[in-house]
Amino acid sequence: MKLPSYFRKPASAVMACALLAGVAVSCDDDDDFWDAFIPETDKEATSAQIQGYVFYPALQPASDQNVGQLKVPAGFQVNKFAEGLGKPRMLATSEKGHVYASDREAGIVMMLTDTDGDGMADDKKTVANIKQVHGLHIYNGKMYMAAVKEVFVADINPDGTLGQPRMLISDLPDGGQHPNRTLAFGPDQKMYISVGSTCNACPESNPENATLLRAEEDGSNRKIFAKGLRNTIGFGWHPETKELWGMDHGIDWLGDDEQKEELNQISQGADYGWPYIYGEGKYNPGDRPKGDTTYQQYLQKTKLPSLTYQAHSAPMAMTFYSGAQFPEDYRNDAFVAMRGSWNRSSPVGYKIVRMHFENGKPVRFEDFVTGFIVNNNKAHFGRLVGLAVHSDGSLLFSDDTNGVVYRVSHP
Template sequence: MRVLLLALVLAGCAGGGETAPPGADFGPDPQLTAPHSQLIPTVKVAPAVGWRQGAAPTPAPGLKVQVYASGLNHPRQLYLLPSGDVLVAETAQPPSPAPKGLKAWFEAHFMKKAGANVPSPNRITLLRDADGDGTAETRSVLLEGLNSPYGMALVGQTLYVADTDALLAFPYRPGDTRITAPARKVADLSAVQPNYHWTKNLVAGPDGALYVAGGSNSNVGEKGMEIEADRALIQKIDPATGAREVYASGLRNPVGMAWEPQTGALWVAVNERDEIGDSVPPDYMTAVKAGGFYGWPYSYWGGHVDKRAKPPRPDLVATAVTPDYALGAHTASLGLAFADANVAGLPPTYTGGAFVGQHGSWNRSVPAGYKVIFIPFRGGRPAGGPQDVLTGFLDAKGRAQGRPVGVALDRTGALLVADDVGNTVWRVSAAAPTRP
């Protein structure tokens, strides 16, 4: 018991090594501090407390925020249907065996404190704002009995859902509020224990394929590479046959995916590895190169070698693609959505760029993330620093009132944000013009 208590104290106070200046771990050329060996990982959790009555996150100047839907159960991912209805995946990590070892126990304990490791609702809920006032006045359970669902994509009259262990297909008719037909399994997805990064995201491609992202089964391959088969990659899957190929690999935890509207390129937001410092390596977003290898577990940010990965693979490191844009270390950048030039629900400032939902750090001495940011684009490429869109998820005591995850644009072009601690979907739009 004394050893355990000592470890808890050390974990709460562990330093994160050299720290980059604020903002230096963002952009196309981030400042990478030297990796810092940590016997015990830094743990600084923002306890999840939820929003008090009437409270809300803080929008940037020129914006307003309202409740689109509240009283949800761990909403994580959003998807806009052609009708304007919004699907929300209410989901969480599936059950797993009790953690083995002190380090694993630590992580499970603090993740629960942060609002994770809760029972998964295992459903997809449909939200409908029929009168266009920015609040969903009706909701219905479209699908239930799923297995930690996350990604959703509608192609014609088929709704595809990425559970943690399978890509599923369901018949869908416009206007449906409930689907009772059994699923057709398109393909199995790896859920080998401990199923460390359990989310499987999904986008439909213009080529008719489905692109499915899944994260690694460990931090840096420390559990052996055998359990990493079909992990840390984006797969391209034929929806008719289930045939698959690796589209890109070496992506530790690719979550948010979206097509950039000007170039048609697939972009992904990736959570990088832990336990080598507060400022290294940064999470990132990047245009995905077909066949590209992005380093995990052998290197990060291109060719920066991670000496913890055994045995080393200099042959793979030599091919590692450097990402396009750093999103800050340990920000847990999970949501990604693009605004094109036709966005009417937001000011012109927010056209031609990417919105990123940053869930927030749990393993950094100074918290990072816990907000939604906007990265301006020009010519299909990032063209400026991050701009805060929605903040205030941490209260004055450093507690998490909410944590943003998935982001999507509604039919008016306003921004929707899933908040899995606040159990709310927020809607961010242009503020009403002020009278002179």
């Protein structure tokens, strides 16, 4: 695949300026294009003008009025499963119906239980205290929990509470810009751990940053499974094909519509391009491959995404649907929590999307839960993070800005 060393992309008027690895960002309102000349080597000058924004929608409460105007497909309904939870992040569910949520800021794992089956939790208790805990995964009757540099495991008691956490790993890389570790066990019975980059775009000094790692169940024999992944928080295996898929966060400060979020089929030993190659094979003007390697040479060994999604939507958790409550055509599709943009003039994301698979391959995204952006795109009442399928087949997702876990059901 050969690309020219120059390309033009449309962009919007400038609202904020930044400096990207020596590349000046213009504040000229008359600049309507993102222009770049990116030579293969440094024997010619790299020239790029990039327009960037910072826009955080204001926060509104998750009031009954706001929640009541959320939109889901016909036949579905959405309600608050639990609220007043602090800042719930990642979710995990047990076969017995216990729902677990991490709160990284509080350093706790909480357990939510719907004892009367009315679709709302009526019991909440803290079941683990771990500094900066984030990723959660249940495997072989145990709860696995990831913090910035550590992975812990705890037995799950018959009542759903957890035993004393035991540390399995203590030396994951420092967090930097992306400290939110996630983990899961694959069909090969190995532990997979996502380790994001320390920066927006830069060569990493620690080879384990911007990777997906793989280890044994006890945390031993840790190796890099795939690299060039800026921050793949959400990943999982297709229930039928057992292929591994993950949503990677795009680079910031490349404009309103760059870099698109990537859906990658993650393969052992593959390089997904970050920080030098992004999207559909484009060159990052701020970071040149090391040594005598040209962009084109790096592109040739880069595995490109299977699908892309609107830039700056910030994909978080991803889960495949294998429950029995939703219509049959939802089975083996995936859901993704889009946290929402901050590095864009008009907000995008702030929703749950459905990822359609046909014959085991992803074909398109479509909206599933929308309406968290209100007041003419100037405010929101939810930035979404965690996803999990409840034992009853409903879909749960978390918002860490208003402390709510929502439930989508199909009565």
